């Protein structure tokens with residue numbers, strides 16, 4: 062536990078200090094940190110140790126989430142948009158793959174940002190005049206795994222929806238497409254490279270995506286030729302233009318569905334509050350996932366909408382897409398941050414726990430039992446898991462509410478009176494585990510039908526009939542009628558049916574006790590039944606009109 066505390070504490074320290082961020086990329090460098098500054102930061106470390114040990118002892122993901130900072134994302138996106146060359150001083154404002162001076166300048170920025178973390182092995186991958194930037198976090202020394210997890214984003218831009226687009230002279234700032242994806246990737250690479258994983262984590266900024274997915278095609282082809290064991294590719298392409306909802310679409314094919322599941326489960330587990338749409342469509346070829354699909358690797362793309370030029374549910378068409386007006390001021394940073402957090406914790410979890418050679422099954426216990434809440438049968442139980450799971454309860458296929466702080470779950474389940482075979486299933490990206498238990502549901506009293514007729518009632522002298530039927534004989538029953546403002550207008554005892562004691566009826570002529578007719582309007586009718594010394598109630602509305 063202790064080294065984990067220290068790494069998280071150190072990360073927070075890094076994120077809180079402007080000085081030395083570039084110089085101290087790994088834990089061992091902290092010892093070289095100057096002593097007075099060290100003391101200034103000591104309180105921060107102690108505070109974080111306290112927070113970390115008292116609130117989130119089990120899950121690194123929880124501790125990582127707040128370290129994705131809007132100001133860092135914004136700084137990257139602004140730098141990529143302006144794409145300023147220091148000497149000779151020049152502002153390109155484009156990263157068109159055809160404009161090599163501009164592209165090479167952006168590639169140098171990305172490489173420098175990767176190099177903030179000395180544990181990342183950074184190299185340029187050149188092909189046909191283009192340039193990917195690849196940063197590898199190698200597996201821990203003792204690991205024999207050859208698995209590779211990839212997080213990627215293209216960095217080239219184009220403004221081909223502008224009428225006079227010229228790749229060599231026109232601006233293509235690409236703040237959203239795809240400054241957002243590159244910024245998220247850079248921050249995630251920086252955070253995750255502080256840890257050791259059993260598998261390689263590979264972060265790639267692709268060139269020449271906009272002119273035919275050329276960067277990713279090159280990388281995927283080489284990987285396939287070398288027989289690389291790429292397990293999952295998370296591609297982020299354009300995640301910041303949406304001011305009406307926190308929506309992210311995950312594009313998958315059949316074999317990549319499990320990566321989509323991992324993202325969906327993590328969104329709920331970490332309570333990120335993203336609205337997620339998983340789109341399984343092998344014909345979507347508009348981003349770099351496609352190059353990996355074509356080599357039979359599993360890949361998904363996270364995107365604000367797979368059709369950004371068109372309105373869809375929760376999304377308004379992005380008028381700045383592929384134009385010179387795609388700038389940082391149009392970006393919803395809350396959304397970018399959430400998507401970055403989602404990719405961060407999902408990748409950390411998959412590479413860190415779920416694909417561990419020794420423990421690829423969750424440490425999980427489920428003990429379903431029955432409780433009644435609001436007259437409805439609920440199944441509750443406990444769970445333990447070292448990574449995100451979802452719990453589904455049957456009958457009813459109900460997704461349970463998880464309370465991670467108490468390790469408990471609850472689900473309202475449609476049980477029948479008598480014996481029920483209840484199954485709780487922990488679902489995780491690589492599989493599922495179930496426990497079953499026979500649970501006897503003694504339903505007690507239940508309403509079978511409650512009727513107010515006719516409704517609306519049209520005439521002042523017409524009788525309204527109230528009829529209720531239960532599953533058990535009714536000892537006593539009454540109805541209380543309230544006006545819309547809550548005043549009791551009338552109480553009626555009614556009669557139990559002589560031949561069937563489960564049925565009760567009452568009648569009302571729309572008059573109060575003194576024989577005065579009630580005003581037209583909406584009335585609330587409260588049925589109350591006494592069964593086995595317990596009171597059960599139901600309400601219905603009655604409209605009286607002329």
Ligand SMILES: [Zn+2]
Nearest residue numbers: 238239298299
């Ligand atoms: Zn793009």
